[in-house]
Amino acid sequence: MSDPPARHGDDPHISLRLARTNAEAHLYMDLHPCDACGASDFHPRSSVVMIVHDLGSRYHGTCPSCGTEREFVFRIPEQTHAPSGDAVQYGDARPSELLDPGEWLWVADSASGQGPADPSGLSPEETTRQRYFLAVAVAAIAEVLKFVPEGADAVPDSAFVSERGHSVYAAEPGRFSKPRLEAVLGAYRDISMRFGATRVDETIPGTTSTASNVDQEESTE
Numbered sequence: 001m002s003d004p005p006a007r008h009g010d011d012p013h014i015s016l017r018l019a020r021t022n023a024e025a026h027l028y029m030d031l032h033p034c035d036a037c038g039a040s041d042f043h044p045r046s047s048v049v050m051i052v053h054d055l056g057s058r059y060h061g062t063c064p065s066c067g068t069e070r071e072f073v074f075r076i077p078e079q080t081h082a083p084s085g086d087a088v089q090y091g092d093a094r095p096s097e098l099l100d101p102g103e104w105l106w107v108a109d110s111a112s113g114q115g116p117a118d119p120s121g122l123s124p125e126e127t128t129r130q131r132y133f134l135a136v137a138v139a140a141i142a143e144v145l146k147f148v149p150e151g152a153d154a155v156p157d158s159a160f161v162s163e164r165g166h167s168v169y170a171a172e173p174g175r176f177s178k179p180r181l182e183a184v185l186g187a188y189r190d191i192s193m194r195f196g197a198t199r200v201d202e203t204i205p206g207t208t209s210t211a212s213n214v215d216q217e218e219s220t221e
């Protein structure tokens with residue numbers, strides 16, 4: 001249990017998992033708190049690094065709670081897509097390599113449970129905040145759907161690989177049927193439009209270079 005954390009320089013044969021977007025990398029780090037103290041608060045510096053033939057992004061910093069040095073390294077795509085407007089996008093059409101479908105549903109549940117489903121009585125700031133959480137929920141359900149194979153009607157059992165993902169799946173496997181996921185996605189989209197969101201399925205993602213995308217997330221907070 002006292003093994004030091006793996007470093008990207010130790011073994012060039014370690015295959016790094018793909019972080020399709022900076023947002024996905026941050027979400028993964030949020031779901032993996034500090035090994036030493038369990039705190040999830042972490043404000044790493046990010047840099048683009050070369051790992052053998054892959055382009056990687058390295059997130060490094062100290063845990064604000066206990067001072068432990070923390071590092072995450074992901075493989076990143078040559079080209080990344082930045083969402084337009086206030087749409088949230090964690091990746092392209094490929095299923096995530098960082099979060100399994102149960103974790104994505106957990107993210108959607110957490111985001112959609114942050115506030116009311118009706119904007120009446122909310123301040124503009126609260127409305128904007130809730131619109132963001134609903135955009136996260138929409139994007140996360142869309143990520144679950146990417147695990148449904150072509151022609152299948154549900155996420156297969158084999159897609160669940162994390163402890164959290166397994167427990168969400170075990171609690172109610174029926175939530176991972178394609179029709180049910182599509183219904184939930186439609187419902188979240190309808191609710192988000194009450195909060196002034198534009199339909200995310202009609203936005204056209206712009207393309208930016210990887211290098212400029214890496215630091216984008218930090219400046220939007």
Ligand SMILES: [Zn+2]
Pocket residue numbers: 034035036037038039063064065066067068
């Ligand atoms: Zn810590």
